[in-house]
Amino acid sequence: MSLPATMLAIDPAEAGGPEVLVPVERSVPRAGPGELLIKVAAAGVNRPDILQREGQYPPPPGAPSILGLEVAGEVVALGEGADARLLGRPVMALVSGGGYAEYVAAPSGQCLAVPPALSMTEAAALPETLFTVWSNLFERGRAAPGETVLVHGGTSGIGTIAILLGKLFGLTVIVTAGSADKCARALDLGADHAIDYRNEDFVERVRGVAPAGVDIVLDMVGGDYVARNLACLADEGRHVSIAVQRGATAEIPLWRIMQKRLTLTGSTLRARDVGFKTGLRDTLARVVWPLLSAGRLKPVIDCTFPFHQASQAHARLDSGEHVGKVVLMLEDEAIADGSTQVTKQGY
Incomplete structure (x- = not known):
């Protein structure tokens, strides 16, 4: 040719x-x-x-x-x-x-x-989202069937693939999204719970649907979300950072990490x-x-x-x-x- x-x-x-x-x-x-x-x-x-x-x-x-x-x-x-x-x-x-x-x-x-x-x-x-979600949720986050994951940006490209893969691999998926309509779309895709972060406190909602906490947070927000994410995690929970839309620095409660034996990790792909x-x-x-x-x-x-x-x-x-x-x-x-x-x- x-x-x-x-x-x-x-x-x-x-x-x-x-x-x-x-x-x-x-x-x-x-x-x-x-x-x-x-x-x-x-x-x-x-x-x-x-x-x-x-x-x-x-x-x-x-x-x-x-x-x-x-x-x-x-x-x-x-x-x-x-x-x-x-x-x-x-x-x-x-x-x-x-x-x-x-x-x-x-x-x-x-x-x-x-x-x-x-x-x-x-x-x-598919490639960017699949490589990113698999690498971070299933490899770094060690997601296993029966576990619960909180995904921010649930209707983004990353978020929608996380919902679809999560359900195929036996996870309970909680997402946040920026409107009632987007939450409805996330539920239609298979999310178990969807939280309108503009009108609800996602930490309180997570505590309501997962009293023991979630096993993994897949976070693309960063900034002041990080400490709130840690409050959502169960003992031995894993926090995986993949983007920093609200800022690349965060103040975190070290005592909570120690008490719950949490793991903080993250990665870039490019x-x-x-x-x-x-x-x-x-x-x-x-x-x-x-x-x-x-x-x-x-x-x-x-x-x-x-x-x-x-x-x-x-x-x-x-x-x-x-x-x-x-x-x-x-x-x-x-x-x-x-x-x-x-x-x-x-x-």
């Missing part, structure tokens, strides 16, 4: 609001050793993309400045040592950058075949090495991919946007009104369930 020399990409020259996201011409990347070159059909939009656009989250060394951390598309070229059987096949990939583009190079160890049960739209919405991500990919392929192939697990898609409307996609995420994932489309495709590619808000 003959490849073009240039492509369109979203690679803003300066930080700013959604308006800085306009397609520009860039060179098509080459697949390095062990890499696949993917012709992108769809790219997921994530909160780290917002932070990078705002100048708060620069890409790690060696990563492209082009935005985008997850894609789905067709393998069109192979780097040295890459599996020749993947050429021409549809894959989804976790990348450290470069996803908002017509082509992206991805380490083969961060790619997974797209099961026939998923559309490319759905496949593009800067981890290929070896770590490959190991995580292998675990997901073994444990989660059979669920995807059987149609038992699908991401929640809030809405899709054409590639040239990346600014509108970011505005949707900025609004906080989304439920599930926002996806950029580089190729026309109907979502697998036949729904339209607009939201009720008219995007």
Whole structure:
């Protein structure tokens, strides 16, 4: 297959609001050793993309400045040592950058075949959230069947996948969300309890539904939430931090940690090495991919946007009104369930 020399990409020259996201011409990347070159059909939009656009989250060394951390598309070229059987096949990939583009190079160890049960739209919405939730809730958080987890941001991309995976793996899932409507959506997805954090004290509500406390808190809020989260934990509970939307510092009650024998942990994903991500990919392929192939697990898609409307996609995420994932489309495709590619808000 003959490849073009240039492509369109979203690679803003300066930080700013959604308006800085306009397609520009860039060179098509080459697949390095062990890499696949993917012709992108769809790219997921994530909160780290917002932070990078705002100048708060620069890409790690060696990563492209082009935005985008997850894609789905067709393998069109192979780097040295890459599996020749993947050429021409549809894959989804976790990348450290470069996803908002017509082509992206991805380490083969961060790619997974797209099961026939998923559309490319759905496949593009999965890598970042699946890798993050599995790594933090099930590995660092050591979630086990019968345990109870509190998930903040229950209708975000991370939150919706945490609900779906939690129920498939035998967890009781309590979530917080920012409105009664969002709480209703979370319950529809399978959450056992949903707390409107704008109108309820989530610590009191958790004590009401889980008097002994929860086993795990999956926290993307940080700041003053941390001490409140610790008050929700049971003895031997685990607090897992994955983002800091309300601040990167917190005052915590050490005596409570000592009394309850709590574990505080957390992680970031983007800067981890290929070896770590490959190991995580292998675990997901073994444990989660059979669920995807059987149609038992699908991401929640809030809405899709054409590639040239990346600014509108970011505005949707900025609004906080989304439920599930926002996806950029580089190729026309109907979502697998036949729904339209607009939201009720008219995007």
